[in-house]
Amino acid sequence: MFLDEPTDKLGRCDFPAEFSHPGEVGRHQDFGFRPRRVTPRLWLLPPAEGSRELLALLGYPSPTGSTPVAPWPPRMSLGQEHEAYQQFWNGLDAEHPNLFTWNGMLHQVGGVAFPWQQPLEVDCVKFADDDYWNHPTYKAFHERMEKEGAPVDWPDYEEACQAYYAFEARERATYFARAESWQLVLQIPSDLVGPWTDDCLYVCIRKSDLAGRRFDRCWTISQGT
Numbered sequence: 001m002f003l004d005e006p007t008d009k010l011g012r013c014d015f016p017a018e019f020s021h022p023g024e025v026g027r028h029q030d031f032g033f034r035p036r037r038v039t040p041r042l043w044l045l046p047p048a049e050g051s052r053e054l055l056a057l058l059g060y061p062s063p064t065g066s067t068p069v070a071p072w073p074p075r076m077s078l079g080q081e082h083e084a085y086q087q088f089w090n091g092l093d094a095e096h097p098n099l100f101t102w103n104g105m106l107h108q109v110g111g112v113a114f115p116w117q118q119p120l121e122v123d124c125v126k127f128a129d130d131d132y133w134n135h136p137t138y139k140a141f142h143e144r145m146e147k148e149g150a151p152v153d154w155p156d157y158e159e160a161c162q163a164y165y166a167f168e169a170r171e172r173a174t175y176f177a178r179a180e181s182w183q184l185v186l187q188i189p190s191d192l193v194g195p196w197t198d199d200c201l202y203v204c205i206r207k208s209d210l211a212g213r214r215f216d217r218c219w220t221i222s223q224g225t
Contacts, residue, residue, distance in 0.1 A: 002215050040109060046088065047112050052119035052179050060176075105189030105200055113184040113202055116223035120202045121179035126171070128219045129178065137167045183207050185218055199224030 003010070012035070047053035093100055100106060105114050113120040126132045133139075141164045148154060151161050186203040202221045209217045 002213050043111075045092075045111070046085065048114040049085075050115045050117075050119065051112050052121050052176065053112055055119065055176075101189045101191055103189060103200075106187065107189060108184070108187040110184060113187055113204075114189075114200070116200055116225070119176075119179060120184060120204055120221060120223075121182040122172070122175045123221050123223075124182040124204050124206075124219055125175040125178045127221070130171070130175075132171075135171075137164070181207055183210055185210075185215070190224075 015035075047057075108114070117123075141160070144154075144160075145151065151157050154160055182204050183206075184202060185205050186201075188201040188203075190199060199222045202223065203218050204221065205215065205218045209215075
């Protein structure tokens with residue numbers, strides 16, 4: 001929800017009766033977070049490792065049909081730039097020891113996301129814009145797997161896999177090309193509580209919807225190990 005009413009019209013609601021034991025781990029139906037006052041801070045940070053912005057600096061993705069410049073997902077090459085980059089994060093962690101969660105993530109509003117896997121904006125294009133799970137090539141390949149077993153058992157194993165991997169590579173390049181249209185709204189890493197103990201939740205929105213304050217059109221994506 002996005003509210004722009006005067007703050008003097010806002011008031012704290014009573015805690016729901018069905019959650020009568022907030023914060024009591026082990027009682028799933030009664031589990032909840034105790035209220036906490038949150039004071040945001042404005043930070044100017046470099047792009048996180050694995051982010052779309054940093055991958056673009058490394059020249060990824062490569063033009064269609066060429067050899068990728070780095071493995072997926074690429075990481076910064078060793079050298080002075082990498083050492084300075086790591087030194088910044090280590091210094092920030094030392095100066096603010098409670099800033100990062102146990103898995104090195106930040107609770108964050110806006111800005112550049114800290115991805116566990118591929119950039120969040122890429123996933124938004126893949127699943128929200130392109131409905132990847134229902135793509136004819138994806139469905140045909142995986143429906144055949146369910147019917148005939150793993151590709152290694154197929155008589156045309158190499159041909160089928162190469163065609164599928166080529167499809168994946170082509171699609172991935174288009175995801176990167178269109179990822180600029182998405183923006184992170186909220187990043188919620190795990191604090192070893194709640195239903196996601198090893199993942200990070202990301203709430204994202206199209207920039208056109210953000211301009212219109214259409215937060216009802218947000219997408220939530222989970223990434224983790």
